[in-house]
Amino acid sequence: MEVLFRHGVHLPEANLWLDPHQACAQAVVSHAHADHMKHHERVLATPATAAMMQLRGATRSQFHHLNFGATHICDPATDDCAQLSLWPAGHVLGSSQVLVEHKGVRLLYSGDFKLRPGLAAEETEVPSADIVVMETTFGKPRYKFPEAQEVFGDIKKWCRSTLDRGSSPVLLCYSLGKGQEVLAGLTDLDFPIYLHEAHWKMANLYRELGVSFPEYRLYEPGISPTQLDGVLLCASGCRRGRWFGELSDVKTAYLSGWALDRGAAWRFKTDVAFPLSDHADYDELMAYVGLSGAQVIYTMHGFEDEFARDLRAQGYHALPLAQAGKKIGNGQKSLF
Ligand SMILES: [Zn+2]
The missing domain is CATH 3.40.50.10890 (Rossmann fold)
Incomplete structure (x- = not known):
């Protein structure tokens, strides 16, 4: 499955935008933090995220609610269309990971997440996937959060x-x-x-x-x-x-x-x-990769280069998402 970093995460074959940084006709929004608050025409999000976006001024969008674990068929009119489901990310209440399944490949987008149980967010559940696109804000070993x-x-x-x-x-x-x-x-x-x-x-x-x-x-x-x-x-x-x-x-x-x-x-x-964070620390980022079972990892945000390098040292196919789809030496795209 092709995945590109173009003003957010873009899956061209599935015609999906995940947390786009610019207004889109249809967007999946993982949570209601300001960097995701664009005036998209249609927003697919958990009911809590939708309510928070509306409270914060996203009143022009049309919201389609998707509960955790429920499946959304992206384009029922076409054969082989993508399906997606939202999974608790533990970052803020209602925040979600996005699992996209298309032509037998499972791609998991982490959004912002943490694995430590919080007091005011759902407990994170990591579904299995073939490809992971993940945030790596604190992707250096020195970031280890206290209890x-x-x-x-x-x-x-x-x-x-x-x-x-x-x-x-x-x-x-x-x-x-x-x-x-x-x-x-x-x-x-x-x-x-x-x-x-x-x-x-x-x-x-x-x-x-x-x-x-x-x-x-x-x-x-x-x-x-x-x-x-x-x-x-x-x-x-x-x-x-x-x-x-x-x-x-x-x-x-x-x-x-x-x-x-x-x-x-x-x-x-x-x-x-x-040091109170709603993001994963380094050990949690590593644990997330293991829990997903994926071998192909795209990193984004924070220490994306460093974390991808650490994953490669462990045998994973890992690359910062910003480098995905770029032309490399022989005209090939840098996809795995
Ligand atoms: Zn956030």
């Missing part, structure tokens, strides 16, 4: 000690996915949790979709106190808001897998950084 419970413990301790010093603790994280994972982990606190508007709306949607959280309150600039008596969760970009500058003696923490890098807090311009 989430350990990180939550550190975050809670930092919030408590910040409040004890009379300062206002603020956790900077994405309003979709990371925000809800943190919220779900902030259990047994003796101080309130405030959510800025985008976090608040997304948490409410997660709750409607069946996820439980500790109690939380909406932070309303101009109404809520500027000297916090609890922890505030908001997006990193909120730091540009005037209301943020009015908060009293703010201490900030950034929550990201990149916190494992030396000098991360300095780079994120925060007081501290905690």
